[in-house]
Amino acid sequence: MIKIIPVSSKKELTAFIDFPHDLYKNDPNYVPELFIAQRDLLTKHPFLKHNSLQSYLAYQDNKIVGRITAILNNHHNEFNKANDGFFGFFDAINSQEVADALFKTAIEWLKDKKVATIIGPVNFSTNEPSGLLIVGFDSPPVMQMTYNYPYYADLIEKQGLKKKVDLIAYKFGDEGYNERSFKLLDALQERLKRSNITIRKLNMKNFKQEAIALHEVYNSAWDSNTGFVPLTDEEFFYLANDLKLVVDPDFCSIAEHEGKVVGFSLTVPNINEILIKIKRGRLLPTGIFKLLLGKKKIKGIRIYALGVIEGYRKRGIEAVLYGNVIKEYKIKGLKYAEAGWILEDNDMMNKALLDINGDPYKTYRLYEKAI
Known part of the structure; x- marks a missing residue:
């Protein structure tokens, strides 16, 4: 059984930040984010003054197996005359059940905010690390670029999410x-x-x-x-x-x-x-x-x-x-x-x-x- 809990304490935030280190411990191309930088991003960034978010952890057999953040970017919606919500900080074991539970929870949070669309992954907007890596898994990411396992695309696409746009690195x-x-x-x-x-x-x-x-x-x-x-x-x-x-x-x-x-x-x-x-x-x-x-x-x-x-x-x-x-x-x-x-x-x-x-x-x- 998958249990989803909202991140609300310092201990849970630490677990949220640290989860990818365990998930990718055997991947030579994984680059750990600085803990202090991730903590400040999620708790002190000026973005948080005019927008809102909620992070979640997924547990299975008392072990963390995934994470996700639901994001409401008011500035994005005002500037683009849109009604969008976002997801970011998505990581999970290769389990559709885990991904389904995480996305279901994030979408429910966004629906409560009355948005019409979910877009991602972004951490928090396209001004920060964005996009799911789909080509180029044979080398580590450079500074402020994302990295993920190839199976993430299947987990996301089986949620019914479709391509919005691709981003190219040269x-x-x-x-x-x-x-x-x-x-x-x-x-x-x-x-x-x-x-x-x-x-x-x-x-x-x-x-x-x-x-x-x-x-x-x-x-x-x-x-x-x-x-x-x-x-x-x-x-x-x-x-x-x-x-x-x-x-x-x-x-x-x-x-x-x-x-x-x-x-x-x-x-x-x-x-x-x-x-x-x-x-x-x-x-x-x-x-x-x-x-x-x-x-x-x-x-x-x-x-x-x-x-x-x-x-x-x-x-x-x-x-x-x-x-x-x-x-x-x-x-x-x-x-x-x-x-x-x-x-x-x-x-x-x-x-x-x-x-x-x-x-x-x-x-x-x-x-x-x-x-």
Whole structure:
């Protein structure tokens, strides 16, 4: 018999966060999330001030066998003029009975909130880790990307959920850029300069002001993407302060037109190379040293966000932003870069990545169902 309980105590929250560590203990590609980061996400994130959620644990024979979170994102519904609910943080043993019980409970909670559709997985929105991995199980995820067993797709699809949209991640290896590409990049940058468009690096000494300008671009550049939700000031600065701890300004470029920020790329070291070695996501007693000492040994990066506002697209800014990242990572002698995720219907971005030899090596899927 499956028993579902709502997460309401610190002990239950700890069990909720720790369950994947046990589920994936024999999977070499699993990367444990930092416990403190997951705890704060579920209890302190600014998202919680204007939205609501309820997490659940599934028990069988007094053992945890699954988890799920039902999410009501009021900001999403207001911005998209929708009536959607979401699910996230879904993990379960390979049991349809367990998955059925978890989804039944989550859907009942969402129905009580009078929503018409369930969408997911998202943790909490498409601004956070999103999508179910359906292609590319042979390597660990990079920073802030999801990972799951292949059988999850069957468990979800047997709930009657159908594909909403796929999200593509591209990989670049050592051979991904060549001298000819560098020359074309320089020529493109010169052409932009003639239109008074310049590309510069992020100024860490003026981080707060930079973040204010990037926030405006972020909410504008992605506003037409499927499922996009603008970040509030508080949410954006929560994200920015987290990324500030790991960001390398050499990999972060800002496009300006006569002093106005019109686009940017934000690239971060793939700290999952370190987190994969930190047992159960605990920084103490030894995890903190692995994190601090391992940062200089990271061999890959993730292009976390790249966008250009309406009116400045298709001028080559996107290509220059991507090109500068790849050029910098080759200069630094890194081994790989991931750009993702990109919506499958974002033809311009997908073409730009394919044109610079990006390999679409992982695919993630968002599902939906009327309830």
